[in-house]
Amino acid sequence: MNLKELSHILGLSQTTVSRALNGYPEVKEATRKKVLAAAQAHNYSPNTRAKSLATGRSNAIGHVIPMATSHEMVNPIFGDFISGAGEVYSKNNYEMVLSIVEDGREEDVYRALKTRGTVDGVILHGPKMNDTRIALLDEIGLPFVVHGRASGIDLPYSWLDVNxxxxxxxxxxxxxxxxxxxxxxxxxxxxxxxxxxxxxxxxxxxxxxxxxxxxxxxxxxxxxxxxxxxxxxxxxxxxxxxxxxxxxxxxxxxxxxxxxxxxxxxxxxxxxxxxxxxxxxxxxxxxxxxxxxxxxxSVREAGRSLSKMLLDQIDDPTLAPQHQLLEVExxxxxxxxxxxxxxxxx
CATH class of the missing domain: 3.40.50.2300 (Response regulator)
Structure with a gap:
């Protein structure tokens, strides 16, 4: 089923149905619920590319991973983190973009992700004490959250870390x-x-x-x-x-x-x-x-929490930086x- 057919069933214009599905605030709550119920009943899934063009979003989150095996982030716990984050992405109709890059090319990749609109935000992994990636992401305006903290950075940013x-x-x-x-x-x-x-x-x-x-x-x-x-x-x-x-x-x-x-x-x-x-x-x-x-x-729970933090930031860019410090048992x-x-x- 396409948008035109769903609109005909509902007796609404395609514009109204599209706006209801994409959460536009000018659509009445009753209309939005009616459209969502019909979409579910008829197994309607909006075209991802068309939705991106309409909303200006890619509905994707980026994870940039350096190739160097000595990088502390490249280890088996990453699988659990991605599993937790992936649960949140799936529930919110987001996809994950995983970029494996050579050392020294991370800046180019982040700039390209922003310029091309490939992702709506990124999760930064394995922060160093004086991590230059934080200032870069802040400069180019790509929403981001950090898995960990960078002690030597004074810029405000959102993070989740273990104590x-x-x-x-x-x-x-x-x-x-x-x-x-x-x-x-x-x-x-x-x-x-x-x-x-x-x-x-x-x-x-x-x-x-x-x-x-x-x-x-x-x-x-x-x-x-x-x-x-x-x-x-x-x-x-x-x-x-x-x-x-x-x-x-x-x-x-x-x-x-x-x-x-x-x-x-x-x-x-x-x-x-x-x-x-x-x-x-x-x-x-x-x-x-x-x-x-x-x-x-639990690194899986960290993945869930941090991905929610990032999606909140994407939905409301005016949010103040969020911080979450997890205690261990x-x-x-x-x-x-x-x-x-x-x-x-x-």
Whole structure:
């Protein structure tokens, strides 16, 4: 069925029906409901291109992803984030435009998206501490929201973030309450804002207990399983090795566990591990009892919330920037236990 046929059934002009379907305010509420009910009853779907021409919108949201494998955003949690965002896009008749670009070409892509009208807005992923993309998007007038924050940017912008500093402070306190004093930090790349905040939380917690930080117990790299394994092997070879590991990624924590077991040690008895696990839907942290003690947040829910925030901004450009800070829950699993007596004595 096309617009002309639907208009004939309703006894209304095509213009009125089109405006009702597209939410124009001058259409009476009763008329709008009548048109929407008829459209649903007759399985009418407006032509996307025609609708875009009528409204000046593309009904699409952009996600620009750099190719570099070292970029902290290119990891398995992206799938869960997109699943959450995709639910919101689908309910609101939006499509997703995913652009994979070479490093250094992101600015060109954002400008092209704006110039061509390809998308109505974008979600910016993996913000660095001084992220130049925020100023660029503000300059070209492309609506955007940020998954995370950029500490070095003063411009007002909308963001959703996990309270990374509080999460790692809390995790460090938990380990110290168990008697651990040699706590290793396996962090993400600290050019990324979230990793910077996690280090701050860890350092603040140690300082509050008058425990000095030891550079030999801190690493900052791409969050892979191999990174967790290699860093742990090196630290276990130290004259005074750590008794606990605080890890920025569930995937890296799997590498830590592999290294511990290869050294003939038992996780939770000889070495404790606390990780940030993001509640991944396809890489679960155990069943009834969690494998790892973890600071948990749902990245799928973050995708839902952030996409709603962006659609609100697109619908009402006068909205003030919105901010949402998500607190984590600390879930105790089988990976933690009291520090070995010898370590506590030392």
């Amino acid at each position: 990374n500093r509080s999460a790692f402070h809390r995790a460090s306190d938990f380990l110290m309450d168990l008697g651990h004093r040699r706590i290793a930090l396996l962090n993400g790349l600290e050019t990324m804002d979230f990793a910077h905040r996690r280090r701050r939380g860890y350092e603040d917690a140690l300082a509050a207990r008058s425990i000095p930080t030891d550079p030999a117990l801190m690493r900052s790299e791409e969050m892979t399983e191999t990174y967790g394994y290699t860093a742990t092997c090196k630290m276990l070879a130290l004259p005074c090795p750590p008794t606990a590991f605080l890890v920025s990624s569930f995937i890296s924590a799997l590498g830590v566990r592999r290294a511990i077991e290869e050294h003939g040690l038992q996780m939770g008895r000889d070495i404790s591990i606390v990780t940030h696990d993001d509640s991944l839907s396809y890489l679960t942290n155990g069943a009834d009892v969690p494998i790892f003690t973890a600071t948990r947040s 600390l879930t105790v699993g089988r990976s933690t236990g009291p520090a070995p007596v010898a370590a506590q004595t030392a």
